[in-house]
Amino acid sequence: MDLTPAPVHDCPHVVIVGGGFGGLACAQALGSKRVRVTIIDRHNYHLFVPLLYQVATAALSPADIAEPIRKVLRRHDNVDVVMGEVSGIDVASRRVLVGSDGYIPYDRLVLATGSVYNYFGNQRWASVAPGLKTVADARRIRASVLRGLERAELTKDPDEQQPHMTSVIVGGGATGVEMAGAIAELTRCSLHRDFRNIDPTTARTILLEAGERILTPFPEELARYAHRRLEKMGVSVRVQSPVENISPGTVTVAGEVIPACTIVWAAGIRASPAASWLDVESDRLGRVPVDATLAVEGRPGVFAIGDTAAAADEDGRPLPGLAQVARQQGTYLGQALAAELESGTALPPFRFRSRGNAAVVGRSAALFDFGGHRLKGWIAWILWALVHVYLLVGFEKRLLVSIQWFWQWLTYQSGVRIISDEEVCETDAVEAAASNADDDGRGSR
Amino acid sequence: MDLTPAPVHDCPHVVIVGGGFGGLACAQALGSKRVRVTIIDRHNYHLFVPLLYQVATAALSPADIAEPIRKVLRRHDNVDVVMGEVSGIDVASRRVLVGSDGYIPYDRLVLATGSVYNYFGNQRWASVAPGLKTVADARRIRASVLRGLERAELTKDPDEQQPHMTSVIVGGGATGVEMAGAIAELTRCSLHRDFRNIDPTTARTILLEAGERILTPFPEELARYAHRRLEKMGVSVRVQSPVENISPGTVTVAGEVIPACTIVWAAGIRASPAASWLDVESDRLGRVPVDATLAVEGRPGVFAIGDTAAAADEDGRPLPGLAQVARQQGTYLGQALAAELESGTALPPFRFRSRGNAAVVGRSAALFDFGGHRLKGWIAWILWALVHVYLLVGFEKRLLVSIQWFWQWLTYQSGVRIISDEEVCETDAVEAAASNADDDGRGSR
CATH class of the missing domain: 3.50.50.60 (FAD/NAD(P)-binding domain)
Structure with a gap:
């Protein structure tokens, strides 16, 4: 038809x-x-993927970065949209x-x-360690981090709490760095007063990179800055650490099995x-x-x-x-x-003009590489925020995102900390693993 | 344990x-x-259910009306939250x-x-005609309305388009009236320029009420006003119309089988x-x-x-x-x-003090019943908006909701028109039903 x-x-x-x-x-x-x-x-919407990590870490709502394609194009009568x-x-x-x-x-x-x-031939890891490409991915990661803390709160044995409070991010590119920084800020800053039984500031965030250093497309000076900032924010950055295996609730690297509630794939x-x-x-x-x-x-x-x-x-x-x-x-x-x-004009060749490359590490910390010129720290962070607000489609989105960012900057509070019904959390496996080593009867579940 | x-x-x-x-x-x-x-x-959040119909009709994001319970209660050291x-x-x-x-x-x-x-003994209708109690319900209804229009746009035969563009709301209480008004506004005002092949202003919204009139808890004068306003907005209001059957893609009332993409249950x-x-x-x-x-x-x-x-x-x-x-x-x-x-003080008896009862019909149209005093029209609508913004938890939510409402009032645009991956739309059944009567090969699907 x-x-x-x-x-x-x-x-x-x-x-x-x-x-x-x-x-x-x-x-x-x-x-x-x-x-x-x-x-x-x-999908019926254009997704502003560079900010998707903020949906995954409860800072923004999906709709803040998703604009209906029909709406963007509707004044052009010659354009049809097919979902x-x-x-x-x-x-x-x-x-x-x-x-x-x-x-x-x-x-x-x-x-x-x-x-x-790209799971490089280990496609079965995809169901355990989602990437960050769709709204569904982001909701799933958000639910996994938040639900992990909820489960840890109900767990009495401190040794059993830690796996629920551990996030592993595989891949030290811009997405991996942004995810690691944002998860660390969410747990250590935004949620630290919310719990009674656990201390969210002890939540672990581990960034694994197979190569020699993180942020390989960036100059070494900027990558070193990002590495230092992440460590300061409590992220454990491990370079030359290729992942050997991923199973529900665990990541194996250099022979070490790390139990983790949330595993994010950002490795290519x-x-x-x-x-x-x-x-x-x-x-x-x-x-x-x-x-x-x-x-x-x-x-x-x-x-x-x-x-x-x-x-x-x-x-x-x-x-x-x-x-x-x-x-x-x-x-x-x-x-x-x-x-x-x-x-009938012949097509001229395409020429790319670089606008600079940026990554954000966390609150007041970003980096820009403009080829010759480099920028890091809070000035880069403000520039990053301005550029990204400008790049969003539509005045309303720009206003809503600006307000939410300003509010979070003032209060350290992420506004979208909801665990929706639909998300499936892979921690069921963590729980099952934990309860095997558990002596108070939960093992019989 | x-x-x-x-x-x-x-x-x-x-x-x-x-x-x-x-x-x-x-x-x-x-x-x-x-x-x-x-x-x-x-759930980990408190849901402001009176505004959930706005999530279902793409006006607000779930997070705008969902506040983490932990966050609301965190300054009270004696209160624990268990999810x-x-x-x-x-x-x-x-x-x-x-x-x-x-x-x-x-x-x-x-x-x-x-x-x-309450499906009054017809529990199997629940899977076809969701109520409006959870974020998942709201997302599902939103996806159903929007996806229906997308399917209609791809359907060439006008007779086949109509079922995809039809919404039936069962129950003429406040929730039913609000849903019917908001769906009519979404399709007829917000989306009317977005499509090429269909005219969303011809979308049908049908409000079914089993009783003599809609809004029975309200005085008859206010209910008559709401009825008139809904009809003016293009909603077909049918009183004394008890539903006889609901199946995927159809509602049967008074012997008539109405094909409908979206069916919402608001009947008690x-x-x-x-x-x-x-x-x-x-x-x-x-x-x-x-x-x-x-x-x-x-x-x-x-x-x-x-x-x-x-x-x-x-x-x-x-x-x-x-x-x-x-x-x-x-x-x-x-x-x-x-x-x-x-x-050791004995409990005194509880006394309820009514603050008045309100329902919103649509843009610039709401009604208030304060017992003796009644209010309707745009003054009631502004009062309704002020009261609901005030009742939201937290300054940030109030600001974000106010901005979105003001923006929608200015532009007639609903900002959250995204169809998420996860939602299941019951229109597959409509499509199947339609393709049986279809001669261009789709019937063989």
Whole structure:
């Protein structure tokens, strides 16, 4: 069944798969041009992933960083939004397959499907150690940390409390550093007066990094600063510590079995399955090779951007998997395709202009790398906050996030500390493990 | 296993089951008194249920109306919070049973367990037509309404679109009226420019009431006003329309089968199972009979408040199931128990003072009944908004809710239009039903 929303206009049809930074920027650049645009996403919202760690650590609500795609694009009459799951691409007949029996024909196809976490062959770890890509992931991590403390509060033996109060973050990139810092602040600052039986300031947060140091994309000076700050905040940072095994409630590293209620995977990503849809050979991370115009070779009319694409800069160096890369590629491609389809102009090559790379460690501590120039500490933190508020879509979100951040800065209180019904916490396994070594009858549960 | 959080103080122990309006008010009144208090709830937060319909209709985020119980009570050193599921009460040994093998001993027990929806013997309708009591209910209803529109947008045949765009609310009390008004506003005002293929202003919202008129607890004049306003907003209000059957995707009333994506149950409540825990005879609505001091007869030291209790005013008229009743009873009982346990003062009888009864119909339309005095229209609406912002716990929530309401009032935009992954939408059944009558191949799915 042709799912193209009616009425079908008589102009070229650009289909965009994915409503993340790249796809949305592309749709916006094509907005109100003489082309027909359909953007497909499995969710009805654009998620501002750089702040997702704040949802996972109870600082923000999902809606604060999720804007309906329809709302963002509604003033462009030529853009349709389809909420659906793409199941494949029929390159020969130029159709995107949606769901079990729907399709949408295209003249140009932009793949902006993003990435998923890479468990490097240990896919069974995924159910125990979620990554941080979706609202559901964030809610699950939030529930796991908070529920762990609730269980510890009800546990009398101090030795049994510790596993419920332990979080392990695997991967010392920007996401891992941000998660570790935010979990440490949540337990040690925000919750420290809430409990009677346990002392949340003794909660353990462990950041594991397989490599020589954390934050490898950043200069060593900034990484050392982040390392020191994390240790000061109570995070135990362990470098050269590749994970050997993950099972429900435990992480094994260097032969040591660490019992942990919350395990977060932040150790690398791979592209979503666009390459297999196109039947092209992908790189090691599953990304689709593209030329300087982001076109996929041998697949006429098909382009890939963001984490889906293995693109390189003018000097042949691979572009990093950052929101700003996806966004710039999306805007470029939208403008280039509009010019091509409206007046036959050939696509110019894409050029990436770095806006600097940032990571936040915690309260009043962030770092910026602008290539030559570097910034760290509270000035970087304020700059980080301003930039991220500015990058959010819509005035209301900016205002709400600003107020919540200001309030948290004043009071040290995270406002979204709710454990929803639906979340499944892997601590059941911790509990089961603990109760085996338990002599007061709980072992018989 | 005794779950009482350590250290165990040597003073009388009041255990409160339920962190709703009644239980929380009781704990607050007992705060910093010379008694030990433990409050048990299955959630870690107090939910401001009167605004839950705004979560269900994408106006607010769950966290805007959910405050962690620990946070509310943390300045009272004598109050412990236990997140757990009460499984029963051992009246003989004065213990509350928690989970499968935990217990908490009490000297005084306050049951404030609230109510659940009453399906009047048709419990199988519960899975199809959720009530509105929990955050999960609200998220599910929100996802159902929004996903229905997304599906309608992808459906070409107008006859097939309508079921996806139809919401039926069963029960014309305050909750039903508020839900119907808010769903109509969401579809007809907030979303009307978002779609291309469908016109959301043609979405149907049907309010079914079995009785002679809606809003029976209110004076007829106010109910007539609400009825007129709802019709003006596009809600089809049908009185004397008892529901005959509910199945996935359809509601049957007066022999007519109405296909509907979203079905909300708001047709009456019954008390949670406290009566069966106590093994006392409950009234028709499952409530525990209590005397003038809210004590349960024949169960020494046990009290019931809020929706759990069948209490009466001085004239013997039953008290309504309102937040203000629960709150006043909680405060009264906390103060009375503190006086009794500290200095042996006998409990005085409880007296309810009505603060007036309110319902909101929609934008600039609410109604207040203060007994003698009545108020309706935009003045009532502003008063309603002020009162509800004031009643929220905490300055931050008040500020965030005020801003969101003001923004929605200015822009007609609901800010929380996200469909989360987890929600299950009953429209799969609608779709299945529709595709049977469908000739383009979808029937073979």
